[in-house]
Each structure stands twice: as C-alpha cells, then as structure tokens.
Amino acid sequence: MVYWDDSKVPNAASRERIRIPEENSVVVTGSVEFVQSEDAYGITALYDGCLRRMDRVFGKIVTTLEELGLRDKTIIVFAADHGEELLEHGFVGHASTAKKANIHQEVTWVPVIISFPPGLKEGARISTQVRKVDIMPTIFELLGLPQQPYFQGESLVALANGEIKNPTHRPAYTVTSMQGYKADDPAAKQETLSALTMPPWKLIKRDEKNNQTYTLYNTDEDPGEFKDVISMHPETASSMKEQLNTFHANADDWAGKWFSKKKYVERGYHVSAWAKFLKRIGLGPKPVDLTGVISPPVFTSPAENFTFNSTNTKGVIKVEWEGREDVPYLFELHLGEGNYLFDTVVKNKGNTLVRRFKESYWDEFIAAYDPAKFRVKIDHPDHGWSEWRTVHLK
Numbered sequence: 001m002v003y004w005d006d007s008k009v010p011n012a013a014s015r016e017r018i019r020i021p022e023e024n025s026v027v028v029t030g031s032v033e034f035v036q037s038e039d040a041y042g043i044t045a046l047y048d049g050c051l052r053r054m055d056r057v058f059g060k061i062v063t064t065l066e067e068l069g070l071r072d073k074t075i076i077v078f079a080a081d082h083g084e085e086l087l088e089h090g091f092v093g094h095a096s097t098a099k100k101a102n103i104h105q106e107v108t109w110v111p112v113i114i115s116f117p118p119g120l121k122e123g124a125r126i127s128t129q130v131r132k133v134d135i136m137p138t139i140f141e142l143l144g145l146p147q148q149p150y151f152q153g154e155s156l157v158a159l160a161n162g163e164i165k166n167p168t169h170r171p172a173y174t175v176t177s178m179q180g181y182k183a184d185d186p187a188a189k190q191e192t193l194s195a196l197t198m199p200p201w202k203l204i205k206r207d208e209k210n211n212q213t214y215t216l217y218n219t220d221e222d223p224g225e226f227k228d229v230i231s232m233h234p235e236t237a238s239s240m241k242e243q244l245n246t247f248h249a250n251a252d253d254w255a256g257k258w259f260s261k262k263k264y265v266e267r268g269y270h271v272s273a274w275a276k277f278l279k280r281i282g283l284g285p286k287p288v289d290l291t292g293v294i295s296p297p298v299f300t301s302p303a304e305n306f307t308f309n310s311t312n313t314k315g316v317i318k319v320e321w322e323g324r325e326d327v328p329y330l331f332e333l334h335l336g337e338g339n340y341l342f343d344t345v346v347k348n349k350g351n352t353l354v355r356r357f358k359e360s361y362w363d364e365f366i367a368a369y370d371p372a373k374f375r376v377k378i379d380h381p382d383h384g385w386s387e388w389r390t391v392h393l394k
Contacts, residue, residue: 004049008041018042021092025365026182026339029091029100036087043086071117075142077135078113088224096180099339101193103174103204104225108195114156116142124160129169129199150258172197173247178208182341196244201233203240214241288327290378296386297321297329297351297376307392310362316354321376321386323351328379335393336369347379367393 009015017039021027034043058078065071082094088106095101112135114120119142133153140147141155158164174195179188195204200220206213216230216237230237299321302308308317323329328349335342346353353376357366370393377385 004045005041008045010038014038014042018046022046025368026097026099027092028339029098034087034091036090040087043092047084047086074116075139076113076115077139078111078115079132079135080110083107083110094180095176095178095193096182099179099182099184101176101178101180103176103193103195105202105219105223108172108174108197114138114160119157121161124162126156126159126167128159128167129172129197130156130159131170131172134170150254152254169199171243173244175248181343182339194244194248196240196247198240201236201240203230203237203244205241205244216240290327290380290383293324293327293378294322295378295383297323297378298386299376299389302389302391304389305392307394309367309394310359313362315359316356319353319374321351323378325350325352327351329376330379331374331376332385333372333374335372337371340368342369348376369393 009018014035017032017034020032021043062071062076065074065076083106084094085091085098085102085104085106089102089104091098091100091102094107110132112130112132114135131153133151134156135153137147137151137153137155138157140151141157147155154170159167174197176193177183177189178191178193179185181189183189191208193204193206195202197203197219200218202217202219202225204215204217206215214230214237215228216233217225217227218229218233219225222229299319301318301320319331326349328347329351330345331348331353332345333343371390372393373388373390375386375388377383
C-alpha cells in the first residue's frame with residue numbers, strides 16, 4: 001500500500017484504534033478514545049487509500065468515454081455529498097457514521113469538478129465560494145434548458161468561463177440532524193445543526209432540545225474552525241443569525257410550493273404538469289388496470305428467516321410476490337439494527353425486485369446490516385401493505 005508507512009504508527013495501541021474505523025463503517029462518537037497525535041497519520045492514510053481506489057475507478061470511466069468517442073458529448077460532474085472528519089475535532093466520520101453531527105470545514109467543504117469541453121473552459125478554477133445547489137442550474141444551462149423557478153442555486157457557466165468580473169462569494173447553507181439518519185431516537189432527527197458560510201465568516205447554529213446556541217468563526221484566520229469569536233463580532237453574528245433563521249423559516253414554504261409531499265406516485269394519482277398536458281392531447285399513459293391484482297401482496301420467495309450469503313446468492317438477490325409485471329409497487333426495506341440501521345422505500349415496476357452486487361461489496365458492507373425485513377404494496381393509496389418478511393444476511 002503506497003499510502004501507508006507502518007513506521008509512522010507509534011505503538012500497538014494506536015494500531016488497534018486505527019483498525020476500528022478500518023473494519024467498521026459505523027464508529028459511534030465516544031466508543032473509541034482516539035489520540036490525535038498518535039492516530040491521525042493512520043486514519044488519514046486509510047482515507048487516502050479510499051481516494052486512490054476511487055480515483056482509479058473514476059479514471060477508467062473517463063478513459064472509456066474517450067475510447068467510445070463520447071467525451072465531448074458527456075457532462076462529467078465530480079462532487080461529494082459531504083466530507084469526513086479525520087480527528088480534526090477529535091473523532092472520525094460524519095453524522096450518520098458517528099451518530100454525532102459535525103459541520104466544520106472538514107465535513108462541509110467538498111470538491112466540485114465539472115467538465116464539458118463544448119461549454120466550459122478547460123482548466124478554469126473558481127476562487128470564490130459556490131454551492132452544490134449550483135450544480136443543477138449549471139447542467140441545465142450546458143444542456144440548453146431553461147432555468148427553473150424552484151432552483152435554489154445559480155449556474156456556474158459564466159463564472160467558470162470568466163464572464164463575470166469581480167465575482168463575490170455565494171452564501172452557503174448547511175443543515176443536518178444531530179445524529180444523521182441512523183439516530184436511535186426518531187425525535188433526534190428533528191434536532192438540527194446548521195450553518196451559514198459567507199467567507200470569511202461561518203455561523204453555526206445548534207438547535208437541540210429547544211435550546212439554540214451559536215458559534216462564529218473567521219475562516220481566513222482560523223480555517224480549522226477552532227476559535228469561537230462570536231463575542232468579538234456581535235454585529236456580524238446578528239446579521240448572519242437573521243439570514244440563517246430566515247432560511248429555516250422559508251424552507252417548508254419553499255418545499256410545499258414546488259414539491260408535493262405525497263408519498264404515493266402511481267400515475268393517475270400524482271402526475272406532473274407535462275403528463276397532464278400529454279393526457280389532454282391524447283398522448284398520455286393509460287392508468288394501470290388493477291382489476292384482479294392481489295392486494296395486499298403475498299411473498300412467494302424468499303422464505304421467512306431465509307439466510308442470504310455471498311455464496312448462495314451468486315451476486316443476485318431476488319424477492320418475488322404474487323402480482324403482475326405491469327403494476328407499480330412500493331417496496332419498504334429495513335436493514336440491520338443498533339449502529340447498523342438503514343431504512344428506505346423504493347419504487348418497483350412488477351412483482352419481482354432484483355439487486356446485483358459484487359462479492360467484495362457483500363462481505364464489506366451488506367452482511368453488517370443483518371437482519372433485514374421488508375414489505376410491499378401496490379403504489380396507490382387505496383391499497384395496503386403486505387405482511388413483513390424477515391431474512392438474514394451472513
């Protein structure tokens with residue numbers, strides 16, 4: 001491993017602490033007493049190894065596009081949903097892997113690289129702050145599509161191509177729940193950590209158990225965000241508090257205006273404006289005839305308490321139930337327990353759900369989320385859920 005130098009790990013105790021995040025994707029804050037001076041090299045080296053692997057795979061994608069002659073016809077966006085704390089503030093990970101949120105720079109500052117030779121200058125760098133909400137408007141402009149009124153960001157095309165003189169920083173908002181989506185207590189998901197970043201200032205708001213506290217950092221003088229200077233800059237703090245709280249106050253109204261909160265999406269129940277137009281002119285899809293379809297559905301495989309492993313699945317997991325291939329369904333899945341817990345609902349057309357994976361992915365990630373239980377229903381509010389089915393992942 002070219003990123004690893006064993007001589008820089010000072011002792012056996014440090015090596016044991018480093019091993020824990022290497023072998024576990026969830027390490028709860030407080031469960032390990034890391035020693036920054038001893039463990040930082042090893043923790044960072046593990047992360048560098050992941051970056052090296054990712055870079056190699058990403059390179060293969062770009063090379064394939066070039067070999068197929070698709071490079072100039074493809075918009076490439078390289079970004080991340082968040083960064084990772086590597087002991088900068090005492091621990092490792094992010095909200096959902098540490099069950100304690102951190103929105104300092106090491107978690108919120110991520111790369112954004114966009115490449116499209118016909119529309120963006122090669123090698124251009126933007127020195128002012130931009131946001132991930134700017135990515136979608138950028139893609140729309142590159143595709144020649146109109147900007148949408150629900151966009152919260154602005155296109156980066158003119159900025160990247162040097163068409164804007166004296167650009168200014170764009171205000172960036174960050175919001176996360178205190179313990180991420182793996183919170184043991186569902187109520188904890190309503191407690192938030194949020195921030196407004198407007199260089200050189202960053203204001204962080206902690207809203208926990210009806211108690212709100214604020215900290216302020218000057219990221220020019222303190223890029224690691226270790227020194228709270230809110231008492232020294234009351235006017236700056238007051239202005240940023242107002243902006244951040246206004247953002248929170250408007251969030252629900254914005255979502256309610258532009259996006260339906262209805263859970264069900266079966267056509268005929270919730271359709272887009274475009275689909276309604278097509279229907280008016282006689283080109284819309286016909287509603288699915290649910291006559292005779294079994295509801296609630298009944299699972300046919302796998303059997304209750306069946307055990308999946310990387311050998312007997314041969315890279316494929318299949319779940320089947322009595323139903324029809326043309327019917328839209330909702331499939332709800334609960335994976336794992338305790339620190340390894342993941343819930344999701346996916347849409348599926350037809351009465352068979354299939355997922356494929358590599359054996360290495362199974363052994364490294366999936367098996368940790370045992371047991372699994374799931375249920376299914378026709379994707380329409382008039383139909384109910386099946387019974388839960390439980391299986392095991394080994």
